Amino acid sequence: MEFNLNEIKRKANESISQGAVLPDYPLDVTEACKKLNEALASEILCVLRYRHHQVVAKGINFPQVAAEFKEHAMNEEEHMMMIAERIDQLGGDPDLNPATITERSPTDYGTTGDLAAMIREDLVAERIAIEVYRHLIEWFGTGDPTTRRMLEAILADEEEHAAELADLLVNMNTSMTSSNLLESDQISG
Ligand SMILES: [Fe+2]
Numbered sequence: 777m778e779f780n781l782n783e784i785k786r787k788a789n790e791s792i793s794q795g796a797v798l799p800d801y802p803l804d805v806t807e808a809c810k811k812l813n814e815a816l817a818s819e820i821l822c823v824l825r826y827r828h829h830q831v832v833a834k835g836i837n838f839p840q841v842a843a844e845f846k847e848h849a850m851n852e853e854e855h856m857m858m859i860a861e862r863i864d865q866l867g868g869d870p871d872l873n874p875a876t877i878t879e880r881s882p883t884d885y886g887t888t889g890d891l892a893a894m895i896r897e898d899l900v901a902e903r904i905a906i907e908v909y910r911h912l913i914e915w916f917g918t919g920d921p922t923t924r925r926m927l928e929a930i931l932a933d934e935e936e937h938a939a940e941l942a943d944l945l946v947n948m949n950t951s952m953t954s955s956n957l958l959e960s961d962q963i964s965g
């Protein structure tokens with residue numbers, strides 16, 4: 777594409793009410809907002825799931841795991857707001873309607889279980905989110921580098937979350953195995 781400043785100035789003045797979206801925004805902006813709204817729904821569910829797990833894990837006396845859930849919930853809230861603001865910048869409506877969040881989200885809210893089950897549920901959701909963000913990053917490509925960079929930053933966080941949850945699961949299994957061994961030692965001793 778040839779760099780023509782006069783043409784750039786003309787386009788910047790055209791349809792000025794559309795804010796960040798210039799007339800030659802190369803992607804289908806309605807589709808872009810629809811995809812971002814699906815990611816938004818998923819982030820909202822992640823906030824709710826992590827907050828739920830945070831409270832329940834604290835109740836069953838696992839303060840370190842509760843702290844981890846809390847930190848993830850705060851990250852997901854940041855993602856939620858980043859995506860909502862980007863949808864608004866693109867001229868769309870960030871959909872926070874609770875009535876349709878679960879049907880729009882690729883991830884699930886989950887069910888209550890024991891601590892290991894909660895961590896597993898969060899890990900599955902993170903792994904789904906990683907796939908979804910990879911797809912979105914490819915879709916936005918060079919057409920909308922601002923959205924793509926935002927999604928890349930979110931993807932890096934989700935990968936970190938998944939790694940932390942996988943570590944938590946391993947640690948839990950190890951400590952459960954060693955406490956079982958201790959118990960059996962005591963029984964046999
Ligand atoms: Fe997230």
Ligand SMILES: [Fe+2]
Nearest residue numbers: 902933934937
């Ligand atoms: Fe996450």
